[in-house]
Amino acid sequence: DGGITQSPKYLFRKEGQNVTLSCEQNLNHDAMYWYRQDPGQGLRLIYYSQIVNDFQKGDIAEGYSVSREKKESFPLTVTSAQKNPTAFYLCASNGLAGGQDTQYFGPGTRLTVL
Amino acid sequence: KQEVTQIPAALSVPEGENLVLNCSFTDSAIYNLQWFRQDPGKGLTSLLLIQSSQREQTSGRLNASLDKSSGRSTLYIAASQPGDSATYLCATSGTYKYIFGTGTRLKVLA
Numbered sequence: 001d002g003g004i005t006q007s008p009k010y011l012f013r014k015e016g017q018n019v020t021l022s023c024e025q026n027l028n029h030d031a032m033y034w035y036r037q038d039p040g041q042g043l044r045l046i047y048y049s050q051i052v053n054d055f056q057k058g059d060i061a062e063g064y065s066v067s068r069e070k071k072e073s074f075p076l077t078v079t080s081a082q083k084n085p086t087a088f089y090l091c092a093s094n095g096l097a098g099g100q101d102t103q104y105f106g107p108g109t110r111l112t113v114l
Numbered sequence: 115k116q117e118v119t120q121i122p123a124a125l126s127v128p129e130g131e132n133l134v135l136n137c138s139f140t141d142s143a144i145y146n147l148q149w150f151r152q153d154p155g156k157g158l159t160s161l162l163l164i165q166s167s168q169r170e171q172t173s174g175r176l177n178a179s180l181d182k183s184s185g186r187s188t189l190y191i192a193a194s195q196p197g198d199s200a201t202y203l204c205a206t207s208g209t210y211k212y213i214f215g216t217g218t219r220l221k222v223l224a
Contacts, residue, residue, distance in 0.1 A: 042214035050210055090157055103212060105157035
């Protein structure tokens with residue numbers, strides 16, 4: 001089955017550590033996205049990539065970094081510079097469904113800072 | 115800058131009731147508007163997508179409408195069921211970017 005996988009489902013980070021969240025898709029989509037979701041708030045865009053080896057900052061990119069070396073993979077690193085990283089992180093990709101451009105989401109990773 | 119608002123933030127209804135969820139946006143220059151469902155601790159599932167040239171889309175008990183001129187979209191759920199309990203988010207799409215509302219948390223009481 002085609003889809004988006006994210007790992008791990010739960011991640012705990014100590015102060016000062018960098019952690020990397022995995023996102024893999026087998027939908028053959030060019031565009032991929034990372035969002036952050038906090039309680040009571042909508043999704044906020046961290047980074048997005050329209051094509052391999054290219055990515056752009058979203059609205060809240062500070063303290064995060066990404067890479068896009070393969071079409072299937074778009075990992076997100078939460079660095080120690082991100083002061084409030086505890087949140088739910090969602091990866092998405094864009095593709096056609098019934099001729100319409102649609103966003104598909106992974107199951108999410110919940111990051112908690114200890 | 116596009117802003118997307120969803121009111122109410124939470125809604126409880128008895129089973130069987132028809133209901134309407136609202137979504138408003140400030141910039142009418144959108145490619146499409148999409149409605150999603152999110153269960154607790156899960157990712158988002160696409161429900162309906164309305165292209166900017168369309169007025170509405172239907173899927174089963176769901177009907178979504180779009181009025182670009184007034185910056186509004188509604189999601190109509192007919193004959194609600196306890197299984198419909200979830201958070202519903204709308205999102206507008208522009209050039210390569212989606213802007214999400216904060217969602218309406220729906221609880222359907224058996």
